[in-house]
Amino acid sequence: MNEPVMPMTKRDLLSMIGTAAGASAMYMAMSSMDQAKASDFKGPPKLEGDNKGASVLILGAGVAGMTAALELSRAGYKVQVLEYNDRVGGRSWTLQGGDTYTELGGATQTCQFAPGNYINPGPWRIPWHHHGLIHYCHELGVALEPFMQVNYNAYVHNTQAFGGKPQRYRHIQADFYGHVGELLAKSVNAGALAQTVSKEDGEILLEALRSWGALDRNMRYVKGAASSGRRGYDKEPGGGLSAVPEPSDPIDVQTLLRSGLWRSIGGNLQWDHLSTIFQPVGGMGQVAKGFERAVGHMVRKNSKVTAIQQDEKGVTVSYKDTKSGAVMKASADYCLCTIPLPVLAQIEMNVSPELDAAIRAVPYSTSVKVGLEFKRRFWEQDDQIYGGITYTDLPNSQISYPSTRYGDKGPGVLLGCYVGGAAGYELTASTPAQRVEKVLEWGSQIHPQYRGEFMNGVSVAWHRVPFTLGCFGSWTEASRAEHYKNLCKFDGRILLAGEHASYYGGWQEGGITSAIDAITRLHQRVIAG
Amino acid sequence: MGLASNAYAQAPARAAASAGDAAFGARMLGEASGEQIFTRVCAACHMQDAKGAEGAGRYPALAGNAKLAIGAYPAMVVVKGLNGMPPIGAMLTDQQVADVVNYVRSHFGNKFKGAVKAEEVKAIR
Numbered sequence: 148m149n150e151p152v153m154p155m156t157k158r159d160l161l162s163m164i165g166t167a168a169g170a171s172a173m174y175m176a177m178s179s180m181d182q183a184k185a186s187d188f189k190g191p192p193k194l195e196g197d198n199k200g201a202s203v204l205i206l207g208a209g210v211a212g213m214t215a216a217l218e219l220s221r222a223g224y225k226v227q228v229l230e231y232n233d234r235v236g237g238r239s240w241t242l243q244g245g246d247t248y249t250e251l252g253g254a255t256q257t258c259q260f261a262p263g264n265y266i267n268p269g270p271w272r273i274p275w276h277h278h279g280l281i282h283y284c285h286e287l288g289v290a291l292e293p294f295m296q297v298n299y300n301a302y303v304h305n306t307q308a309f310g311g312k313p314q315r316y317r318h319i320q321a322d323f324y325g326h327v328g329e330l331l332a333k334s335v336n337a338g339a340l341a342q343t344v345s346k347e348d349g350e351i352l353l354e355a356l357r358s359w360g361a362l363d364r365n366m367r368y369v370k371g372a373a374s375s376g377r378r379g380y381d382k383e384p385g386g387g388l389s390a391v392p393e394p395s396d397p398i399d400v401q402t403l404l405r406s407g408l409w410r411s412i413g414g415n416l417q418w419d420h421l422s423t424i425f426q427p428v429g430g431m432g433q434v435a436k437g438f439e440r441a442v443g444h445m446v447r448k449n450s451k452v453t454a455i456q457q458d459e460k461g462v463t464v465s466y467k468d469t470k471s472g473a474v475m476k477a478s479a480d481y482c483l484c485t486i487p488l489p490v491l492a493q494i495e496m497n498v499s500p501e502l503d504a505a506i507r508a509v510p511y512s513t514s515v516k517v518g519l520e521f522k523r524r525f526w527e528q529d530d531q532i533y534g535g536i537t538y539t540d541l542p543n544s545q546i547s548y549p550s551t552r553y554g555d556k557g558p559g560v561l562l563g564c565y566v567g568g569a570a571g572y573e574l575t576a577s578t579p580a581q582r583v584e585k586v587l588e589w590g591s592q593i594h595p596q597y598r599g600e601f602m603n604g605v606s607v608a609w610h611r612v613p614f615t616l617g618c619f620g621s622w623t624e625a626s627r628a629e630h631y632k633n634l635c636k637f638d639g640r641i642l643l644a645g646e647h648a649s650y651y652g653g654w655q656e657g658g659i660t661s662a663i664d665a666i667t668r669l670h671q672r673v674i675a676g
Numbered sequence: 677m678g679l680a681s682n683a684y685a686q687a688p689a690r691a692a693a694s695a696g697d698a699a700f701g702a703r704m705l706g707e708a709s710g711e712q713i714f715t716r717v718c719a720a721c722h723m724q725d726a727k728g729a730e731g732a733g734r735y736p737a738l739a740g741n742a743k744l745a746i747g748a749y750p751a752m753v754v755v756k757g758l759n760g761m762p763p764i765g766a767m768l769t770d771q772q773v774a775d776v777v778n779y780v781r782s783h784f785g786n787k788f789k790g791a792v793k794a795e796e797v798k799a800i801r
Binding site: 231251252451452486487488492506507509511512513573610611612613615 | 704705706715716717718719720721723724729730731732733734735757758759760761762763764767
């Protein structure tokens with residue numbers, strides 16, 4: 148068992164690697180399309196100068212609206228915020244025990260989680276380069292803790308590989324690096340790269356490959372101290388008489404390539420998955436609470452906007468109190484509208500044809516999350532998985548383990564499903580009870596403990612969320628080219644902000660940076676006016 | 677293939693940008709009848725009874741909806757999307773788009789005449 152089994156021709160092998168590298172290269176390129184740069188947040192805006200007592204009506208009390216409310220009020224603007232929900236935060240939201248949520252269609256769920264357990268139906272992680280959100284968390288007293296994105300001891304799972312048995316992430320990553328390292332080293336030694344790599348550089352490359360791939364002295368990736376130092380041992384090192392470790396067998400290259408499990412590794416090399424990633428202690432709803440402490444007094448909740456009308460003097464918004472049914476109006480010199488586009492597209496408003504077209508040009512993605520509570524943290528106790536994510540080709544797509552309160556003896560909550568696409572629609576079209584049942588069925592294939600330990604579950608399907616009608620704005624290169632600037636530019640006295648008005652599709656950082664960009668332009672106009 | 681198909685071809689990357697994972701949902705629905713497509717996809721928003729729903733905004737009812745009278749219109753909406761509605765036709769074959777449109781136009785109290793054909797869907801894309 149010293150050599151990987153390679154029962155295929157060189158051509159087969161190279162073709163497979165080409166496919167692998169091509170796919171992951173394409174994936175990386177596609178991923179970077181919407182995520183090219185770090186946040187351009189350079190600190191809170193400096194809105195200096197005479198604002199002439201101007202007033203701004205903000206529609207929506209999500210992070211975009213509340214960022215704008217905070218900074219505009221600091222600069223002396225008169226600010227009022229209208230919010231559809233009975234709470235602030237929008238998609239920045241946590242569901243915990245006792246919370247009730249009614250989705251479109253009328254299904255009501257009451258979350259039954261034990262105290263301290265929760266899921267974040269919307270955003271759940273804060274990459275280190277989301278400078279704006281991190282700034283406001285620090286400023287507003289929102290405590291952050293590490294979010295485990297990559298857990299080398301979590302699983303990667305393909306129902307069509309390894310007989311459907313989940314594999315440890317560390318095995319797949321170490322073996323993928325190791326085999327690729329060995330193959331590339333063979334190419335160097337065979338002179339196959341002589342056209343592009345000089346002899347001297349080839350020597351450097353070989354040393355680099357040995358280091359990167361955990362190759363042995365013969366430039367092989369084989370069972371032994373080097374490979375087990377990466378992937379782990381069959382019997383781990385101990386102390387005393389039973390101390391001797393037993394190395395583990397790497398997976399052969401053909402099985403590894405054909406398993407497709409290397410896909411998960413490429414996904415975790417993405418810029419927005421790089422450490423450090425944070426989560427608010429107690430759930431993403433703490434971000435909403437932080438903003439609420441600062442600007443909550445400016446927010447009128449339970450207010451459903453029905454019309455937005457502007458003229459040369461100002462903007463008047465009609466809204467209905469969703470509790471009393473009373474129809475009311477609010478006016479201001481300017482309006483900053485953060486209402487999600489599928490909702491805004493249905494609100495009567497007098498804006499330019501260009502803005503109107505832009506509002507209608509952005510479909511909203513589907514996405515479903517299902518939280519499952521279990522009697523104990525079997526993933527920690529039985530499988531030594533502390534936080535992080537398991538990836539699967541089953542429709543639930545992933546299982547995320549809590550990045551907090553490790554070792555807790557009480558009930559624990561998993562994110563049992565986070566998926567979009569066709570499976571996302573199908574789950575959305577199901578009842579909450581059906582969603583939980585399906586997710587239990589899928590997850591049991593990875594964690595057989597599911598059925599015996601299950602207590603309760605809760606789901607949020609974003610196309611059924613009454614205040615957004617979808618998860619986040621889904622731009623394409625073509626729609627951005629045609630509509631993005633029109634969506635963001637001043638239209639009379641109306642400006643839009645939110646993740647949909649950013650290059651951060653689906654991230655809170657997009658809401659924050661778009662709000663700052665918008666109010667900075669608004670302020671410049673007021674000062675100049 | 678027009679805008680709509682381009683839009684969806686990139687959807688996994690965008691989902692990845694937000695959700696962050698390579699396997700963020702299958703791109704194609706797979707084998708399904710018109711009825712199954714309705715119950716698995718359309719009903720996500722328009723509800724299983726095709727009566728729609730209302731929150732901050734609304735999902736229109738497909739039951740008794742006069743806009744379905746000409747089959748080409750719902751076929752176009754399925755392929756291209758409309759307002760916040762994604763171009764879900766990108767997950768479907770031409771025949772599947774025709775099947776689901778014809779299913780909706782002949783159920784939920786709808787009795788619209790004239791079936792949409794796959795070739796007509798192809799022409800819309």
